[in-house]
Amino acid sequence: MVEAFIRHIRNKSILNPSKTYLLASSGGMDSMCLGNLLTKASIPFEIAHVNFQLRGEESDKDEEFLRNWAKSLSIPFHVHLADTYRFASERNISTQMAAREIRYDWFEKLRAERNLEGIIIAHHEDDQIETIFLNLLRGTGIEGIYGMAERRGWIIRPMLPFSRTEIQEFVLENGIEWREDSSNEKTDYKRNKLRHISLPALYEVADDAKSNLLNSFARLKDTGKAFTALFENWKSEKITESEDLQILSSKDLIRNAGASSLLYFWLRPYGFNSDQAQDILETCQFGESGKLFESSTHLLNIDRDHLILAPIPAEFDPISITKNDIEFFLPEGKYDLLKLEAQEAIDKSRQNAMLDLERLSFPLEVRTWQEGDRFIPLGMKNAKKISDFLIDLKVPVVKKRGIKVLISEDQIAWVIGYRIADWAKSTAATRKLLYLKKQ
Template structure:
């Protein structure tokens, strides 16, 4: 096992022997085996142990056992005492979840403080199988089959190539001492129930059940990687990004094979789940134009023949523009405020505005448009609700939330980026112009 371990970590370049790592150890069989293997492989490490204070005297004895081993081996030892029950109660989470959060937060804090090269965990092949089945029981996509990564960020799991039986055989042959956690034998927790009842019953079906499961998981993981590559190619071709929004034509998703998965992989970084992806697909297929879907950070709008993804609108505090101001900023857009003589050529682009300065009263106000706002669009004679004006222009629902208006004494002078009001336009009698010109914001 030592030779296999050393060959594995060298072939995969898992460790840098010139750096020091942090071994997370409970004092159990797995972490004591890993500590021994690391020592023989000459990988420098310090030991981190969390005393969760869940088993009274046993927890203290685990800590003392590890302290003695570290001292006798000349290894730096770190311990963290946690009131796990209180933490779980405060966070309203299970004791297991509390313990997980406590240990990983502390491990990372300690690693950063000590400038260590990584956090080494003693998860092995059987832990991997249990994790995958737990993911399946919770409801998972193909990535739940991946299980734990050998290396993810600062976390390193070099024992994933070994099974529990190999580890036990090694520690017995080498007469290594370890601490037995009595709670591991209880079946109150899902993992323990799976370990002691579920998986043994599954393995009893055939001698090669365990190896067949591992092979199946490996093939599914490879299939998942292939799908990821196909998704990235599809997304690059089909999803367009403009003005902070992403758009996807319905023709590129509606009846596409694996459409729900494609939607989920596109939308999950923005807080959408797989059930929402399925609902979105069904809406696309039934043509429910105008329908909105929301995550914690984004809105998805089914807008006629396309899906539009945009960030949730943020609260916008109105801006007052004084007569002496030279610019203003709207989110990521900067506008110059320029005063010109009336004889200047008119800029007719929608993103900019040229207004009759003498018809305006300062301070001007910029705010988000509101229901009931009305104005006379340039070239028209009658007032129009801004809501109807935006509908006529087919402005998507997700973009309507971001539309701002420029007001003079409460009267709309410009629907910013769309149309100025007819009353504020430049005429032959205009002597001075107020030019609001959009520029690149380098702030």
């Protein structure tokens, strides 16, 4: 196993003998095997152990065992004493989840403090299979089949090609001591049920069941990588960006095989789940327009023949502008406030506004528009609801929430970024202009 381990880490360039690593060790068979292999492969490491205080005296003896082992190797030993039950209670999470957060957060903090090259974890082939089945039980997509990576960020798993049986044979043949965690034999947790009940039964179906599963997972992982490449091509060809909007023609979606997966992979980074992706696809297929879908950060609107994605506008508290202000700030950017002579050429950009300064009453107010708001758009004689005005301009629903208005004495002077009010425009009688210019 030593030769196979050294060959593996060299071929994959996983570990560098000139660097020092942090070995995460529980004192169990897997991590003690890994520590022995690292020593024989001349990979420098320090030992990190979390005492979760979940098994009383047994937990303390695990810590003592590892401390003595580190001393025998003359290498640094680091221990973190964790109040796991309290941590889980304060965050309203399971003890297992609490233990995971505690150890990985501490490992990374310690790695950074010690300036170490990575955190080595003793996950092996059987752990990988268990992880994949746990992902499947959670309703994973194809990426759940990928399982654990040999290296992701600072986490390194050099024992993934080796089975639990190989590890057990190695430690017994070499007289390596380890600590047995009594909780590993319990079947209260899903992983232990898989390990002790479900997977052994599955392996009994055929002699080569385990190897066939691993081969199938490897092929599916390769298929997933191919899909990812095809998805990126499709995304670059079909999805256009305009300001903070992403726009996709519904025809370019529903005509594709695997449309649900394409849609999910597009929307997943923006907080949408697979069920929402399916609902959105069905809405497109039935030709329903105007429907709005929402994640924690983004909105997606089915607008006629297009899907339009945009960030949810940040909460905006009204701001006041005094006559002496020279600038103001909105989430969309900074605006300069300039006072000009009337003979200046009028800026017709929607992003900016030139208003008759003497018709304005300070302080001015900027707020988000509200249902029922009305104004007389430039060039018109009658008042119009802002909601109708935005519909006429075909402003996407996902953009409407963030639109703001400039108010002077309860009158809307400007729908910011769209149009000024007719009453506030420059005329032949105008002597001074207020120029609101976006930077």
